[in-house]
Amino acid sequence: MRTKILFYAVTLAVLAFMGCSEDENTGNLGATTGRMTVQLTDAPFPFDMVAEANVTIFKVDARLKDTDDEMDDSDESSFVTLMEEEITVNLLDLTNGVTEELADLEVPAGTYDLVRVHVRGINVVLTDDRSFDLTVPSGAQTGIKVFIEPGLTVAGGLSSDLLLDFDVSRSFVPKGNLNSVDGINGFNFKPVIKACNLSTAGTLSGTVVTMDGEEVVVLEDAQISILDASDEPITSGVSNIDGNYAIMGLEAGTYKVFASLNGYVDSEIVEVDIVAANKTELDFVLEAEAEAEVVE
Numbered sequence: 416m417r418t419k420i421l422f423y424a425v426t427l428a429v430l431a432f433m434g435c436s437e438d439e440n441t442g443n444l445g446a447t448t449g450r451m452t453v454q455l456t457d458a459p460f461p462f463d464m465v466a467e468a469n470v471t472i473f474k475v476d477a478r479l480k481d482t483d484d485e486m487d488d489s490d491e492s493s494f495v496t497l498m499e500e501e502i503t504v505n506l507l508d509l510t511n512g513v514t515e516e517l518a519d520l521e522v523p524a525g526t527y528d529l530v531r532v533h534v535r536g537i538n539v540v541l542t543d544d545r546s547f548d549l550t551v552p553s554g555a556q557t558g559i560k561v562f563i564e565p566g567l568t569v570a571g572g573l574s575s576d577l578l579l580d581f582d583v584s585r586s587f588v589p590k591g592n593l594n595s596v597d598g599i600n601g602f603n604f605k606p607v608i609k610a611c612n613l614s615t616a617g618t619l620s621g622t623v624v625t626m627d628g629e630e631v632v633v634l635e636d637a638q639i640s641i642l643d644a645s646d647e648p649i650t651s652g653v654s655n656i657d658g659n660y661a662i663m664g665l666e667a668g669t670y671k672v673f674a675s676l677n678g679y680v681d682s683e684i685v686e687v688d689i690v691a692a693n694k695t696e697l698d699f700v701l702e703a704e705a706e707a708e709v710v711e
Contacts, residue, residue, distance in 0.1 A: 476533075477497055477530045479495055510655065511655055512663060532561065536548075545599075588605060611665075615666060616664050618664075623654045623676070639651060640674075667689050669688050672686075675701075
């Protein structure tokens with residue numbers, strides 16, 4: 416089974432609260448700040464019609480939650496600015512664990528329950544060199560809101576990590592005839608972002624190959640599909656030119672995983688355990704489909 420995804424996925428943003436302390440286990444209990452870094456990443460999905468997916472991020476801020484559960488999203492006094500500088504990236508370059516650092520600074524200790532990503536300059540370039548500038552609904556003025564559930568607690572002197580996964584396959588909706596690149600006449604932009612606490616999540620990585628006799632041949636663009644216990648799709652990734660893949664931000668737990676590629680037999684579904692703050696290795700060997708016999 417191979418899902419043909421028309422737009423790439425852009426996953427994005429790793430918030431890493433990096434702290435240092437003399438006691439790495441307990442941190443500095445008297446400290447009132449921790450360290451926060453902001454990185455951008457892209458969830459790796461196969462896409463053969465888009466050459467670039469450019470976005471300019473000019474501000475990122477996070478809400479420091481207080482004891483009042485009924486907080487007002489418009490209360491600017493509760494937000495901490497993490498980054499306020501224009502950074503333009505081609506999100507398609509950020510795959511298989513590659514990230515772009517957006518910020519690195521000290522922040523007040525406490526629990527953060529909301530991140531706002533302010534963007535503009537969304538631009539898609541197709542492989543036929545046509546370019547589309549997209550409208551960003553509220554992305555520039557109020558920012559794209561990403562709720563963190565449960566909230567991410569930054570203890571004084573300790574570090575925490577948060578991944579913001581920008582799902583471009585759902586956020587960028589193509590218009591026109593999707594069977595060929597020249598049939599696409601535009602996109603609608605409906606941002607979908609998921610927050611994942613990397614201290615409770617892990618990474619799945621590995622290599623996809625096939626055998627040509629006794630020779631091992633790496634496979635590019637193989638799709639790695641991840642399902643939950645109910646066989647519902649969670650996310651997916653794609654192997655690069657070296658046959659390698661990496662899927663970040665998977666909550667700790669057990670998943671079902673299989674690999675697929677046009678012209679090859681799908682792999683068996685394998686159960687894999689993802690461990691918090693660790694990388695799990697899983698390799699696949701795909702068999703080429705048998706050629707159909709022509710009957711005269």
